Amino acid sequence: MPELRKDPIVGRWVIISKERGKRPSDFVVEKEIAKGGFCPLCPGHENTTPEEVLAYGRNHGEPNTPGWTLRVVPNKYPALMIEGDLDKEGEGVYDKMNGVGAHEVIVETPNHNETLAELSPERLVQVLWSYRERIVDLKKDIRFRYVMIFKNYGRAAGASLEHSHSQLIALPVVPELVCEELQGAKTYYNYKERCVFCDIIRQELTRGTRLVCENEDFLTITPFAPRSPFEMWILPKRHSSSYMDVTDGEFSRLAQIFSETFRRLNGAIPHVPYNYVLHTKPLREVASDYYHWHFEIMPKLTMIAGFEWGTGFYINPTPPEDAAKFLRELTI
Amino acid sequence: MPELRKDPIVGRWVIISKERGKRPSDFVVEKEIAKGGFCPLCPGHENTTPEEVLAYGRNHGEPNTPGWTLRVVPNKYPALMIEGDLDKEGEGVYDKMNGVGAHEVIVETPNHNETLAELSPERLVQVLWSYRERIVDLKKDIRFRYVMIFKNYGRAAGASLEHSHSQLIALPVVPELVCEELQGAKTYYNYKERCVFCDIIRQELTRGTRLVCENEDFLTITPFAPRSPFEMWILPKRHSSSYMDVTDGEFSRLAQIFSETFRRLNGAIPHVPYNYVLHTKPLREVASDYYHWHFEIMPKLTMIAGFEWGTGFYINPTPPEDAAKFLRELTI
Numbered sequence: 242m243p244e245l246r247k248d249p250i251v252g253r254w255v256i257i258s259k260e261r262g263k264r265p266s267d268f269v270v271e272k273e274i275a276k277g278g279f280c281p282l283c284p285g286h287e288n289t290t291p292e293e294v295l296a297y298g299r300n301h302g303e304p305n306t307p308g309w310t311l312r313v314v315p316n317k318y319p320a321l322m323i324e325g326d327l328d329k330e331g332e333g334v335y336d337k338m339n340g341v342g343a344h345e346v347i348v349e350t351p352n353h354n355e356t357l358a359e360l361s362p363e364r365l366v367q368v369l370w371s372y373r374e375r376i377v378d379l380k381k382d383i384r385f386r387y388v389m390i391f392k393n394y395g396r397a398a399g400a401s402l403e404h405s406h407s408q409l410i411a412l413p414v415v416p417e418l419v420c421e422e423l424q425g426a427k428t429y430y431n432y433k434e435r436c437v438f439c440d441i442i443r444q445e446l447t448r449g450t451r452l453v454c455e456n457e458d459f460l461t462i463t464p465f466a467p468r469s470p471f472e473m474w475i476l477p478k479r480h481s482s483s484y485m486d487v488t489d490g491e492f493s494r495l496a497q498i499f500s501e502t503f504r505r506l507n508g509a510i511p512h513v514p515y516n517y518v519l520h521t522k523p524l525r526e527v528a529s530d531y532y533h534w535h536f537e538i539m540p541k542l543t544m545i546a547g548f549e550w551g552t553g554f555y556i557n558p559t560p561p562e563d564a565a566k567f568l569r570e571l572t573i
Numbered sequence: 574m575p576e577l578r579k580d581p582i583v584g585r586w587v588i589i590s591k592e593r594g595k596r597p598s599d600f601v602v603e604k605e606i607a608k609g610g611f612c613p614l615c616p617g618h619e620n621t622t623p624e625e626v627l628a629y630g631r632n633h634g635e636p637n638t639p640g641w642t643l644r645v646v647p648n649k650y651p652a653l654m655i656e657g658d659l660d661k662e663g664e665g666v667y668d669k670m671n672g673v674g675a676h677e678v679i680v681e682t683p684n685h686n687e688t689l690a691e692l693s694p695e696r697l698v699q700v701l702w703s704y705r706e707r708i709v710d711l712k713k714d715i716r717f718r719y720v721m722i723f724k725n726y727g728r729a730a731g732a733s734l735e736h737s738h739s740q741l742i743a744l745p746v747v748p749e750l751v752c753e754e755l756q757g758a759k760t761y762y763n764y765k766e767r768c769v770f771c772d773i774i775r776q777e778l779t780r781g782t783r784l785v786c787e788n789e790d791f792l793t794i795t796p797f798a799p800r801s802p803f804e805m806w807i808l809p810k811r812h813s814s815s816y817m818d819v820t821d822g823e824f825s826r827l828a829q830i831f832s833e834t835f836r837r838l839n840g841a842i843p844h845v846p847y848n849y850v851l852h853t854k855p856l857r858e859v860a861s862d863y864y865h866w867h868f869e870i871m872p873k874l875t876m877i878a879g880f881e882w883g884t885g886f887y888i889n890p891t892p893p894e895d896a897a898k899f900l901r902e903l904t905i
Contacts, residue, residue: 244892246798250757250769251750255798256888263802263890265841265899320880320888333776334769335797391879399878408879416884418583425582437582437666444665465667466578466587470595509597518883537882545877546731547723547740548652550869551850552748556588556652558595560576567597 242322243340245414253417256320256340281317282404284309284351291315294345295374297367311367312348313375313409319344320410327384327413343379343411347371353404357394358503360405365496368407369487372519375409376485380524385411387419387523390484395514398541415523422520423532430531438533439480441465451565454501458494461502463561463568469543470559471509471568475502475536482532484521499536505568506540514541574654575672577746585749588652588672613649614736616641616683623647626677627706629699643699644680645707645741651676652742659716659745675711675743679703685736689726690835692737697828700739701819704851707741708817712856717743719751719855722816727846730873747855754852755864762863770865771812773797783897786833790826793834795893795900801875802891803841803900807834807868814864816853831868837900838872846873 244257281289284307291314298310315323321342329338349368350360360368376388392407393399429437445451445462453461453473461475475498477491487495506513521534549555576589613621616639623646630642647655653674661670681700682692692700708720724739725731761769777783777794785793785805793807807830809823819827838845853866881887 248796248798249761249773251753252757253798253800254884254886255800256886257798257892258888258890259892264895265803332797333780334772389880389883391883393878399876410880410884412884412886416886418883418885421583421885425584429581440666441581448665464580465664466580466585466589468585468587471597516879516882518879520883539882544731546725547848547850548721548742550848550871551721551723551750551852552586552742552744553750553753554586554588554744554748556590558590560589560591563596 242325243320245338245340247336249334249336254414258320258340280353280402280404282312282346282348282402282406283353287312290346291317294378295371297371307351309351310364311350311371313371314346314348316344316346316408321412338413341384341413343382343385343409345375345409347375347407347409349405349407356405356503356507357392358500358507360500362493362496362500365500366492369492369495369499372407372409373485373487376521376524379409379411380485382411384413386525387412387415388521389416390519392515392517394516395512395541398514398516400514419520419523423522426531426533427529436480436531436533438476438535442476442478450562453505453565453568454498456494456498458491459498461498463565465561467557467559467561467564468555469539469541470557471506471513471540471542471564472561473502473506473538473568475499475538476533477535480530480533482522482526482529482534484519484534486528501573502538504573505571506538508571508573509568510540510542515539516541574657575652577670577672579668581666581668586746590652590672612685612734612736614644614678614680614734614738615685619644622678623649626710627703629703639683641683642696643682643703645703646678646680648676648678648740653744670745673716673745675714675717675741677707677741679707679739679741681737681739688737688835688839689724690832690839692832694825694828694832697832698824701824701827701831704739704741705817705819708853708856711741711743712817714743716745718857719744719747720853721748722851724847724849726848727844727873730846730848732846751852751855755854758863758865759861768812768863768865770808770867774808774810782894785837785897785900786830788826788830790823791830793830795897797893799889799891799893799896800887801871801873802889803838803845803872803874803896804893805834805838805870805900807831807870808865809867812862813866814854814858814861816851816866818860833905834870836905837903838870840903840905841900842872842874847871848873 246255287305293314295313296309299308302308321340323343325341327338372390379388388411390409426437451463517538522532578587619637625646627645628641631640634640653672655675657673659670704722711720720743722741758769783795796806849870
């Protein structure tokens with residue numbers, strides 16, 4: 242069983258995967274994702290993954306067989322284990338608990354070489370829809386407080402498989418960074434009686450210098466204080482604190498702006514590695530006036546080094562106004 | 574002039590280096606540090622760096638000439654600029670100020686290929702001494718609130734020059750992560766009336782499972798909740814909140830444990846890239862009962878990916894007890 246440990250000073254949580262128990266000699270630096278080898282996520286290899294928890298597109302077919310257009314499976318090497326109790330306990334000055342949680346892989350396409358930027362809007366709707374469906378399902382497990390949806394694209398951004406996929410981790414605690422974001426938004430709201438994200442959206446739509454693209458329901462901006470060059474946020478224009486509240490009609494516009502955003506990013510810097518993270522309210526909190534769900538996309542173009550480790554500051558050589566102008570004016 | 578920008582939600586600061594103004598085509602991924610080329614940090618090339626602010630070992634020689642054993646120079650491509658006023662201002666919902674600060678390079682040795690693990694204890698004392706001397710000097714500039722000392726070793730850890738060096742950045746604000754650490758330590762102290770670091774030191778010395786090495790004045794441990802495999806902290810046994818208070822006698826023991834720690838790390842995983850950061854109290858705060866200066870060393874063995882970006886959690890495959898045992902039992 243993995244262990245969740247808390248730093249007693251800053252309150253940072255760490256997942257210790259005892260099972261992996263790496264010794265020094267195990268740290269072989271893999272520079273590239275193996276290409277052309279066996280892919281456990283390709284159709285026909287369904288029996289090499291744990292049993293699927295969700296599949297779209299397979300009409301009347303048996304589970305764990307080909308024919309799907311999207312498939313969600315538990316991670317074969319999970320960071321957290323789905324079975325067991327939390328068993329919170331102390332160890333002198335320290336606190337720990339069992340690493341209980343869900344870790345799933347969302348296989349976005351049956352086509353090994355298809356990237357997110359290449360998916361049709363209809364297929365992209367399935368990906369975005371599956372995120373909501375998995376959150377709604379995992380919310381039923383009362384042990385979980387948060388579901389984190391994220392994607393690592395490219396080896397430099399942490400992907401270990403080439404086949405296009407997102408990941409999901411359900412956690413028994415609300416992560417520190419989510420708490421900080423909620424707290425910051427709440428402080429702003431208490432002072433101004435307005436959602437800080439709504440204020441940002443208004444300002445960015447009016448001034449336009451950091452606007453990348455928009456449609457009826459969504460906009461993509463480069464944030465004012467981006468951690469990395471070409472960082473982008475996709476936000477809904479309608480105030481809503483939870484991704485679970487996206488309506489069926491909004492999903493097609495979300496897929497449209499998602500597709501446009503990644504085509505612009507790929508047009509600017511072809512095959513750039515990136516991470517994205519869905520920011521949405523914790524499972525057990527009611528809808529709030531102060532929080533606003535959104536996606537944050539971080540291209541992997543700079544290094545996290547000693548200065549960033551020590552300060553939490555980031556050094557970014559590309560002003561977001563320059564990045565937005567470039568992305569906006571790109572012909573895609 | 575670079576710009577310091579604050580995220581209006583989480584309060585994270587970002588340094589936007591407008592001068593560098595990188596366009597997409599400028600992001601060429603450098604996998605390795607160029608070897609064997611021209612090194613601006615080697616003796617004889619003193620005129621290729623900005624004028625030195627400190628040098629040791631050059632008896633009666635002219636400044637900016639060879640003969641030194643350690644040399645501190647302003648960074649030729651600084652993240653912050655030493656001249657100018659802060660000019661704090663708003664931009665609608667956002668806050669920004671001029672990127673005023675110092676950015677210096679501490680050249681640890683005249684010998685291009687000599688690593689920290691290879692430096693003699695006497696030479697290592699000079700490195701550790703220079704950190705203190707630069708902090709004391711920069712404290713005189715009333716614009717500065719914090720001096721961050723750090724080292725990036727190896728390309729994967731962010732080093733762009735091969736020649737062994739540390740860096741220093743003086744900042745006009747106390748960084749967010751430092752504030753969080755101070756706040757966490759203060760909360761613990763208010764509750765227990767004891768320094769959390771002193772409690773950690775007592776527990777680690779008693780149990781010994783995470784102890785790597787120790788001497789009369791210092792100890793090295795693998796922390797209970799490490800962000801990366803083989804993360805280590807070097808702590809003074811004597812309670813002290815500021816690196817400026819290290820006594821002359823303590824420097825030789827600090828150099829001894831520094832040397833032993835890096836020789837053990839290098840013995841475990843030869844040439845492993847790493848970052849280290851000196852954690853010490855802000856310049857304008859008085860000595861405190863609740864904070865305890867120390868070094869944190871982070872080998873670069875795992876990836877920061879979407880999950881870490883979203884949660885602030887870290888996934889670590891090596892329990893610190895296993896890492897400490899391995900490091901402790903190594904013959905060096």
